[in-house]
Amino acid sequence: xxxxILVVDDIPANVRLLQAKLEADYYEVVVAHSGHEALxxxxxxxxxxxxxxxxxxxxxxxxxTRQLKEHPATRHIPIILITALDGRxxxxxxxxxxxxxxxxxxxxxxxxxxxxxxxxxLKQMFDELRQREASSRRMGLFDAAQLQRxxxxxxxxxxxDDNPRQAERLMHALGATHRCAYETDPQAALKIAxxxxxxxxxxxxxxxxxxLRFVAQLRSSEAxxxxxxxxxxxxxxxxxxLKALELxxxxxxxxxxxxxxxxxxxxxxxxxxxxxxxxxxxxxKSLELAVTDPLTGLNNRRYMDMxxxxxxxxxLKTDEEVSVLLLDIDHFKRVNDSFGxxxxxxxxxxxxxxxxxxxxAIDMPCRMGGEEFVVIMPDTDSDSARIIxxxxxxxxxxxxxxxxxxxxxxxxxxxxxxxxxxxxDSIEAMLKRADEAVYEAKRAGRNKVVLRAx
Numbered sequence: 131x132x133x134x135i136l137v138v139d140d141i142p143a144n145v146r147l148l149q150a151k152l153e154a155d156y157y158e159v160v161v162a163h164s165g166h167e168a169l170x171x172x173x174x175x176x177x178x179x180x181x182x183x184x185x186x187x188x189x190x191x192x193x194x195t196r197q198l199k200e201h202p203a204t205r206h207i208p209i210i211l212i213t214a215l216d217g218r219x220x221x222x223x224x225x226x227x228x229x230x231x232x233x234x235x236x237x238x239x240x241x242x243x244x245x246x247x248x249x250x251x252l253k254q255m256f257d258e259l260r261q262r263e264a265s266s267r268r269m270g271l272f273d274a275a276q277l278q279r280x281x282x283x284x285x286x287x288x289x290x291d292d293n294p295r296q297a298e299r300l301m302h303a304l305g306a307t308h309r310c311a312y313e314t315d316p317q318a319a320l321k322i323a324x325x326x327x328x329x330x331x332x333x334x335x336x337x338x339x340x341x342l343r344f345v346a347q348l349r350s351s352e353a354x355x356x357x358x359x360x361x362x363x364x365x366x367x368x369x370x371x372l373k374a375l376e377l378x379x380x381x382x383x384x385x386x387x388x389x390x391x392x393x394x395x396x397x398x399x400x401x402x403x404x405x406x407x408x409x410x411x412x413x414x415k416s417l418e419l420a421v422t423d424p425l426t427g428l429n430n431r432r433y434m435d436m437x438x439x440x441x442x443x444x445x446l447k448t449d450e451e452v453s454v455l456l457l458d459i460d461h462f463k464r465v466n467d468s469f470g471x472x473x474x475x476x477x478x479x480x481x482x483x484x485x486x487x488x489x490x491a492i493d494m495p496c497r498m499g500g501e502e503f504v505v506i507m508p509d510t511d512s513d514s515a516r517i518i519x520x521x522x523x524x525x526x527x528x529x530x531x532x533x534x535x536x537x538x539x540x541x542x543x544x545x546x547x548x549x550x551x552x553x554x555d556s557i558e559a560m561l562k563r564a565d566e567a568v569y570e571a572k573r574a575g576r577n578k579v580v581l582r583a584x
Contacts, residue, residue, distance in 0.1 A: 165186055173203050182195065182211055183212055191224070211231070212233050231381070244376065255406075256409075287329045287331060329400050332362065334362060345361075349377060360395055426497050427482065428496055446553065451510060457505070462501035472534075493505050504561075515549065
C-alpha cells in the first residue's frame with residue numbers, strides 16, 4: 131500500500147532507520163527534524179500519516195499533535211507517537227492530544243506496519259469524503275458549528291463480550307460520557323450494529339464465538355462496513371492482534387484494560403465516526419441540491435436530462451415505452467404582473483404539489499424552468515400518458531389557488547403529451563413534439579391536453 135509518511139525526529143540516526151524500513155516497504159518518506167518543521171510540511175504538503183517522536187526540543191510530540199489536530203488542513207491526518215517512554219501517563223497524554231496510537235521504542239516492525247496499513251486505509255477513505263467537503267463549503271452547506279456539536283455529542287457504544295461481568299465493567303467506564311449497551315450474542319450484535327451505533331468495543335478473547343470472524347462479517351456488510359471497532363486483546367497474543375488489524379479493527383487496547391485509555395481511544399473513534407457521518411450527510415445534501423429545484427422541491431432540469439438519457443438507452447435496448455408530459459401554466463405572466471412575484475412563487479409551489487400527488491409513483495415530475503414543468507413517464511404508452519395528463523389538468527383547475535394574504539386565484543394548465551417512437555426518434559424530438567402540443571392547446575383556448583404523435 132503506497133502512501134506518503136512524514137517521519138519526525140530530532141535524532142538523524144532514528145530518522146534514517148525508519149526511513150530505510152519504510153522505503154523498503156514502498157512507502158514515500160518525507161522527514162522533519164523538529165516540531166516546527168513538521169508543522170510546516172504537514173500544512174503545505176500533507177502526508178497520509180505522521181510518525182512523530184515525543185521527546186524533541188522546543189515543541190515536543192504532544193504539542194505538535196495538538197496543533198496538527200486543531201488545524202483544519204491537518205486534523206484528519208493519523209498520527210502515531212513513537213517514544214522510549216512507556217508510562218501510563220505518557221500514553222494518556224498522547225491519546226488526549228489526539229494521537230491515533232502510541233508505540234514504544236524499540237518499535238516492533240510487524241506491529242508498526244500493521245498499524246500503518248490500517249490507518250492509511252482509514253485516511254484514504256476520509257480523503258474521498260473530504261474531496262466533497264470543499265463543494266459543500268462553496269454551496270454553503272458546511273456548518274462548522276453543527277460539526278462541532280455532532281462530534282462532541284454523546285456516542286452510542288455497543289460492547290460485545292461473552293462475559294457479562296467484563297462487559298458491565300466496560301460499560302461502567304464508558305457510561306459517564308456515552309450511551310452504552312452490551313451483547314453476548316454475535317448475531318444479535320450484528321443486527322444492532324447496523325443501526326445507530328458509533329462504536330463497537332469487541333473482546334477479541336471471547337470463547338463463545340470467533341471474534342475475528344465477527345469482524346469479517348461486519349466489514350462485509352454495507353450497513354456496518356464503516357462502523358469503528360475497538361478491539362480488546364491479550365498483550366502477548368500477536369497473531370490475533372495482527373489479524374484483527376488486517377481485517378479492519380480500527381484500534382486496539384491490551385488487557386488489563388486501563389479505563390482512562392479506554393475512554394480516550396473510544397472518544398477518538400467516535401469523533402472520527404461522527405466527522406465521517408457529517409461529511410456524508412453534507413455530500414448527500416450537495417447531491418440533492420444539484421438535482422432539486424429549490425422553489426418547488428421537484429427535480430430540476432439537470433435531473434430531467436439525466437433520467438431521459440437513461441430511459442432513451444433502455445428504450446433502444448428493450449423497446450420499453452417512454453412518454454412525457456410538458457405542462458405550461460396558463461397566463462402565468464399575468465399572475466406576476468398583477469399580484470407580484472411572491473404570489474407567482476406561491477402558485478408555482480402549489481402547482482408542484484398538485485402535480486406531485488396526481489401522477490404515479492413511477493413518474494418523475496420536474497421543473498424545467500419558469501412556469502414549465504415536465505413529467506417523465508417510464509414504461510408508459512401515449513394513451514396512458516394522456517389519461518394521467520387529463521387528471522392533472524382537471525385537478526389543477528378544480529379548486530382556486532389560495533395565497534398567503536387570503537386572496538385566491540383560478541389557475542389552469544395546458545399540457546402536451548408525446549411518446550418515444552423507437553429507432554430514429556430522440557429525446558429532443560419527443561420534447562419538441564410535446565412543446566408543439568402545448569402551443570396547440572393554448573391556441574385552442576388553454577386548459578387542455580393535446581397528444582402529438584410522431
